[in-house]
Structure formats: C-alpha cells, structure tokens
Amino acid sequence: MHKILFVCLGNICRSPMAEFIMKKMVSEAGLDDQFEIASAATSTEQLHNPVYPPARELLEANGMDCSKKHARQISDHDFNYYDLILGMDESNIRNLKRRFGESEKIKMLLSYTGDEHDIADPWYYGNFDRTYREITEGCTALLNHLTK
Ligand code: 4NP
Numbered sequence: 001m002h003k004i005l006f007v008c009l010g011n012i013c014r015s016p017m018a019e020f021i022m023k024k025m026v027s028e029a030g031l032d033d034q035f036e037i038a039s040a041a042t043s044t045e046q047l048h049n050p051v052y053p054p055a056r057e058l059l060e061a062n063g064m065d066c067s068k069k070h071a072r073q074i075s076d077h078d079f080n081y082y083d084l085i086l087g088m089d090e091s092n093i094r095n096l097k098r099r100f101g102e103s104e105k106i107k108m109l110l111s112y113t114g115d116e117h118d119i120a121d122p123w124y125y126g127n128f129d130r131t132y133r134e135i136t137e138g139c140t141a142l143l144n145h146l147t148k
Contacts, residue, residue, distance in 0.1 A: 002146050003036045005082035006109065007092055011041030011071035012052040013122050014088040014131060018109060020064040021132075022139045029143065038082075040074040042095040047071055054128045062132075079105075086142075088135075089118035110134065112141035 006018035019039035026035045041047070050056070051066045059066050079085065079100045086109045087093045096106045110116050119138070122131045 001034060001036060002084070003082045004038075004084045004086065004142075005074070005078055006037075006039040006086050006088075007042060007074055007096060008039075008088040009041060009043050009092060009095075009121065010046040010123060011039055011073075012046045012049055013055045013128075014119055014135065015039035015041070016051045016066055016069050016071075017055050017059065017132060018086070018088070018135045018139060019069070020059050020066050021062075021135055022142070024062075024064055025139055025143050029147070031147070036082075038078075039069075040072050040078060042074060042092055042099075044073050047073060052123065054122070055131075058128055058132050074099075079103075089121065091118075109138035109142070112145050113137050114141075 006015040008015035016039050019037055023037050026032060049071045051069050056066055083105065085096060085105045086107055087096055088109055093106060093108060108116050110119065119131060119134045122128045
C-alpha cells in the first residue's frame with residue numbers, strides 16, 4: 001500500500017489538484033487497492049473551504065469531481081500515517097520540516113520528474129493551466145517511480 005499526502009499552503013488549489021489527478025491516474029491504471037491518497041494544508045487560512053473555483057473547474061473539465069473536498073490542516077496523525085508527504089514548493093517543505101523535523105517522507109512533488117522546482121501558487125500567480133500541467137507531470141513521474 002502506498003499512502004500519499006499532498007500538501008500545500010491553503011489546500012484549496014495545488015494539493016487538491018494533485019490529490020484528484022493522482023487518484024484518477026491510479027484508478028485508470030487499475031491500482032486503486034494499492035493506494036491511499038489525500039491532501040492537506042500547512043496553514044489554517046482556508047480551513048473547511050471547498051476547492052477554489054478555477055481549480056475545481058479544471059478538474060471537472062478533466063472528469064474529476066472534487067465537490068466533497070474541504071480544506072484541512074495536516075495533523076500529527078497524518079504525518080505518522082502517510083508514507084510520503086509531498087509539498088508543492090520550498091516554502092511548504094520548510095513549514096513541514098519546522099513542524100515535524102527532518103524526514104525522508106517529506107519531498108517536493110516535482111523531485112520525481114528530474115526537474116525539481118516550485119509549483120508556483122496559482123492563488124497568487126493565477127496560471128491554473130500551468131499548475132495543472134506541472135502537477136500532472138509530477139504525478140505521472142511519481143506513479144512511474146512507485147510502480148517500476
Ligand atoms: P494553495 O493556494 O496553497 O495552492 O491551496 C493558496 C490558497 C489560499 C491561500 C494560500 C495559498 N491563502 O492564504 O488564503
């Protein structure tokens with residue numbers, strides 16, 4: 001079983017996109033029973049809020065229903081439970097390490113692509129299509145890594 005938690009600052013844009021994109025890829029590969037996938041925030045800024053509309057619309061346009069997802073903050077239980085805690089940018093990684101300490105579990109999503117860099121926060125930068133593309137690249141590389 002691969003237990004993966006995607007993490008970003010607010011859990012209304014990038015990490016929910018990663019959660020639903022990864023769930024769809026895993027499902028299409030027939031591997032649902034081998035994965036447990038969720039997402040959470042480092043902050044409490046958007047606690048309980050639904051996925052931000054531009055992200056939700058992109059997911060819906062690509063066949064994913066995220067209407068039941070609401071933002072939550074990562075807990076101590078999450079950190080112990082999940083095998084991989086995947087941040088979207090260096091700021092997420094710093095926040096995670098400040099709270100939980102150094103850990104092999106904490107990685108950048110794009111570390112699997114061979115071109116590790118921040119997935120810019122579309123909440124501030126607005127380019128949801130680029131975010132979607134980068135997250136798709138990250139999840140594709142992650143799935144290849146875990147199944148090879
Ligand atoms: P996310 O984007 O980390 O990709 O979910 C954000 C959304 C909202 C806020 C920060 C980041 N906020 O501070 O409200």
